[in-house]
Amino acid sequence: MFKKIIFKTLIFCFALASIAQSSESGGMPQLNPEFWVSQIFWLILTFGIMFVVLSKLILPKISKNLETRKSQILENIETAEKQREQSENKIKEYEKLIFENKIEAKNYFNEIRQKVLGDIAKKKQVLDNQIEKELKEVEKEINELKEKAPEKINKIAIETSTDLIKHLIGTEVNNSSISTIVEDISIKNKDKYYGV
Amino acid sequence: MAANPMHQFNVYRIGPEIKLGEVDISFTNASLFMVICSIAILVIFNLGTKKNSLIPDKLQLLAELSYSFVAKMISDTAGSKAKPYFSFIFSLFMFVLFCNMFGMVPYSFTVTSHIIVTFVLASFIFIGVTIIGFIKHGFGYLKLFVPSGVPIVLLPLIVVIEIISYLSRPISLSVRLFANMMAGHTMMKVFGGFVVSLGIIGGWLPLSFSVALTGLEILVAFLQAYVFAILTCIYLNDALNLHH
Numbered sequence: 219m220f221k222k223i224i225f226k227t228l229i230f231c232f233a234l235a236s237i238a239q240s241s242e243s244g245g246m247p248q249l250n251p252e253f254w255v256s257q258i259f260w261l262i263l264t265f266g267i268m269f270v271v272l273s274k275l276i277l278p279k280i281s282k283n284l285e286t287r288k289s290q291i292l293e294n295i296e297t298a299e300k301q302r303e304q305s306e307n308k309i310k311e312y313e314k315l316i317f318e319n320k321i322e323a324k325n326y327f328n329e330i331r332q333k334v335l336g337d338i339a340k341k342k343q344v345l346d347n348q349i350e351k352e353l354k355e356v357e358k359e360i361n362e363l364k365e366k367a368p369e370k371i372n373k374i375a376i377e378t379s380t381d382l383i384k385h386l387i388g389t390e391v392n393n394s395s396i397s398t399i400v401e402d403i404s405i406k407n408k409d410k411y412y413g414v
Numbered sequence: 415m416a417a418n419p420m421h422q423f424n425v426y427r428i429g430p431e432i433k434l435g436e437v438d439i440s441f442t443n444a445s446l447f448m449v450i451c452s453i454a455i456l457v458i459f460n461l462g463t464k465k466n467s468l469i470p471d472k473l474q475l476l477a478e479l480s481y482s483f484v485a486k487m488i489s490d491t492a493g494s495k496a497k498p499y500f501s502f503i504f505s506l507f508m509f510v511l512f513c514n515m516f517g518m519v520p521y522s523f524t525v526t527s528h529i530i531v532t533f534v535l536a537s538f539i540f541i542g543v544t545i546i547g548f549i550k551h552g553f554g555y556l557k558l559f560v561p562s563g564v565p566i567v568l569l570p571l572i573v574v575i576e577i578i579s580y581l582s583r584p585i586s587l588s589v590r591l592f593a594n595m596m597a598g599h600t601m602m603k604v605f606g607g608f609v610v611s612l613g614i615i616g617g618w619l620p621l622s623f624s625v626a627l628t629g630l631e632i633l634v635a636f637l638q639a640y641v642f643a644i645l646t647c648i649y650l651n652d653a654l655n656l657h658h
């Protein structure tokens with residue numbers, strides 16, 4: 219501020235000095251009234267025309283454009299806000315949908331699993347039953363066979379021994395004596411043969 | 415003659431002498447630069463508003479920024495009531511600014527460096543503001559000269575001072591602009607003369623001064639236009655909102 223004042227004073231001093239110097243050759247042309255009226259006339263004319271054209275034609279255009287821009291920006295902001303809200307709603311909806319579907323899928327999966335497990339259990343049961351039944355049958359058969367086996371073996375043994383004796387000796391031995399011997403041996407060796 | 419620093423302010427006739435009755439209204443170099451400034455303003459602002467697109471180009475931005483600058487200046491100093499006078503203050507600011515700036519072109523003529531031009535503008539503002547004040551407030555406008563909260567004893571003195579300061583407004587307004595422009599241009603001419611007279615050996619110092627002064631003068635050209643416009647707003651504020 220101080221510097222500015224000093225500078226200004228300097229400028230004025232110089233200006234005054236130069237005016238004083240030039241006053242010898244006619245002084246300030248500004249104070250010569252020769253063309254004052256002409257200057258006033260042309261000032262009013264040019265400034266008047268410029269003022270009228272500016273205020274009637276150009277300035278309304280600028281203010282209108284500024285206003286349009288302002289309203290356009292406000293409108294755009296409003297639209298953007300609305301669209302943001304919409305998109306947020308959409309996201310919520312989407313998340314809800316996904317959540318629901320997840321639950322549904324889980325339920326569905328569980329249901330199917332339950333069903334499959336049930337099916338498996340049922341089939342297993344059926345198979346188990348069948349297997350048990352068959353096992354029982356087989357066991358029965360085996361038992362039957364087991365019971366019948368010594369008798370048959372004995373019979374075969376008797377026949378074989380009869381044949382053998384016949385071949386070896388050439389005489390027929392009494393069947394009953396052979397069978398007694400065979401039965402004796404078989405009873406004796408029952409443990410060995412059948413593992414009972 | 416060329417070394418005379420006041421020579422640049424000479425007004426001379428261009429073309430034939432035009433007389434309106436007894437009065438000489440010939441076209442002079444001053445008139446030429448008034449016409450050039452007005453046309454430059456109109457052309458720039460016309461080009462700036464031609465397209466009026468949503469995203470402005472350079473000239474449109476210039477026009478819109480000047481518009482908002484002046485609009486803000488008026489609403490800050492004179493309030494919303496001053497809106498009807500916007501186009502006048504805008505034209506005034508632009509005219510003074512362009513005249514000052516065109517004056518910075520070498521060998522051109524500075525219209526605002528003539529007391530008669532600034533005085534006509536200032537007295538037009540003064541008369542207009544006074545009329546607006548009397549229309550808005552009637553004789554209540556005279557309360558402007560009677561500040562509130564002043565002791566009765568001092569009142570006659572204060573009223574006289576207020577009236578003098580009010581009446582000196584057109585003079586201070588016009589002389590401020592005229593003297594600033596004239597002083598600056600004279601300074602530049604003087605330093606330019608020093609460059610020539612000191613020659614190639616000693617002329618560098620005044621030349622650098624001259625360069626610095628050119629920058630300063632461009633600042634002053636803008637500042638004085640701004641001051642002229644803002645003082646108009648302040649006077650208008652007095653007339654519109656009587657606060658005293």
